[in-house]
Amino acid sequence: MRLVFILITIFTALFSLISYLGQFHQIFELTSHFKLQYLIISFCTLFFWIIIRKKFWILVNLGCILLNLLVIIPWYLPSSQIIAGDEVNKIRILQLNVFTNNQQYNRAIALVKKENPDLAVFQEVSEKWAEELKVLRQNYPYVFHFQDNRIFGKSIYSKIPLENQDIKIISKRYKRTSLVTELKVSEKPISLIVTHLAVPITRISFKVRNQELKVLADYVSKLQSPVIVVGDFNTSIWSPYYQKFVQKTGLRNGRRGFGIQPSWPTNLPLLYIPIDHCLVSPEIQVLNSRIGKDVGSDHLPVITDVAISKKAEPS
Numbered sequence: 589m590r591l592v593f594i595l596i597t598i599f600t601a602l603f604s605l606i607s608y609l610g611q612f613h614q615i616f617e618l619t620s621h622f623k624l625q626y627l628i629i630s631f632c633t634l635f636f637w638i639i640i641r642k643k644f645w646i647l648v649n650l651g652c653i654l655l656n657l658l659v660i661i662p663w664y665l666p667s668s669q670i671i672a673g674d675e676v677n678k679i680r681i682l683q684l685n686v687f688t689n690n691q692q693y694n695r696a697i698a699l700v701k702k703e704n705p706d707l708a709v710f711q712e713v714s715e716k717w718a719e720e721l722k723v724l725r726q727n728y729p730y731v732f733h734f735q736d737n738r739i740f741g742k743s744i745y746s747k748i749p750l751e752n753q754d755i756k757i758i759s760k761r762y763k764r765t766s767l768v769t770e771l772k773v774s775e776k777p778i779s780l781i782v783t784h785l786a787v788p789i790t791r792i793s794f795k796v797r798n799q800e801l802k803v804l805a806d807y808v809s810k811l812q813s814p815v816i817v818v819g820d821f822n823t824s825i826w827s828p829y830y831q832k833f834v835q836k837t838g839l840r841n842g843r844r845g846f847g848i849q850p851s852w853p854t855n856l857p858l859l860y861i862p863i864d865h866c867l868v869s870p871e872i873q874v875l876n877s878r879i880g881k882d883v884g885s886d887h888l889p890v891i892t893d894v895a896i897s898k899k900a901e902p903s
Contacts, residue, residue: 593636594645600629601648604655611828614794621824621861624848627656659826660848667845667874676895677773678875679748680705681866685784685820685852685887688712688739692884693720699883700724703891706747711784711820713741721745732769742767742782742819750780756807758783758800766804770813774898778872779811783819797822798829805836814869814896815839820887824861839867842892846877851888866892 603619604626610617630652637645682705686696697720700708708728710721715738725731728745732753735741742765744750750769758766766783783804788794801823808815817839823830825841825848834841843849843862850860864887868874873895880889 590640593633596629597633597637597645597648597652600626600633601652604630604652607826608655610826614788614791617788617794617827617829620826620828621863622859623656623659623826624850624861625859626652627660630656663825663843663845663848665845675898676873677898679707679773679894679896681707681709681816681818681892681894682880682889683709683711683782683818683864683866683892684880684883684889685711685864685885686713686717686883687885687887688714688717690884690886691716693717695883696885697721697723699880699889700745701727703880703889705891707780708745709782709818710743710745711782712739713743714739715741717741718743732767734765734767736763736765740784742784744769744780744782746771748773751777756781758803759786759796762786762796764796764800766819771816773896776896777813778896779808779813779815781808781815781817781819783817783821785820785822787822801829801833805833808837808839814871815867816869816872816894817867818865818890818892820863821865822863824863825865834867837867839869840874842866842868842874842877842890842894845874849877849879849890851879851890853886854882854888855886864888864890866890868894872896 606616607620610620630649634649682703724745730746730750732744732750748771752770754768756766756768758764769780771778785800786793786797788797850862851864875893877892880891
C-alpha cells in the first residue's frame, strides 16, 4: 500500500512540475491541462501521509498542492468590474460543440429554448445537425452558418442582427475557418468571432492549433471594436499557447471569477478540463458564467451572461 502511494505522489509531483514547461514540448503542454486533477490527487495522498506521519512525503504533497493552487485559485477570485444596471444591455451567449456523431438533436434544441440565450453558437455542425437546428429560426431570425465540410460546420443563431458576416481563414493549408460578424448593441459595433481550433493529438495538428491561435490573436489585436470570441479552442486555460493568446489580445475569459468550469470530455468525467471558452474585451462585463446540462455531446454547453454599456465610449 505504501509503495502505491509513493508512486502516486512521485508521478503527481513530476506532472505538476513539467506542466509548467508546456512551451518546450507537446507532451509537456498536454500535462498542463490537468491542474485540478493533480490538486485533488495531492490532497488525497496528503491525508495518507499525515495518517502514517511521513514528514518528507507530507512536504512533497504540500509542494504539489501549492504548485496547482497558484493557478487554480485566481479563477475563483471575483472581478471588480461594475457597470450600473440601468445603463447596460445584457446578452446571454450559449455555446456548444454538438459533437458531429451525437444524434440527440432535441436535447440541444430544448436546452436553447430553456436557457433562451440571445446568441446560440454551435461547432461541429454536420449537415444533419445544420438541418435539425433550423427549427431555431422561429425565435432566432439572424443566422450565420458555414459548412467547412460534410461533418464539420459552425453556426450562429441570434436575436441580434448579424452584420458584416465574413469567413476568416485561420489555416490556409488545412482550410480551417472562423466565423466573423458584428453585433450592433446600442449603435455600438461588437465584433463576434466563432472558432473551432485543431485537435492537437499529432505533432502536425499540435502545430496547426498553435498557429491558428497566433493567427486569431493577430487578427483580434487589430480590431478597433470590443470583441467576443467563443468556441472550442481545444486547449485549456493553463496552456502556455492559450496564455500567449490572451496576453496578445487583452481578452478576458468569461470563467474568471466563476471557477474552472470544465467542459470536456463528458464520457470521462475524471479527466474533465476547460477547453470551450467565451473571451471578451475589457469593455464587456461578465455577469455570470456556468456550465449547462449534458445534451449528448462529448462537450458540455458554456453559458455566459455579459453586459455592454449603453453609454458612448469617450473619443
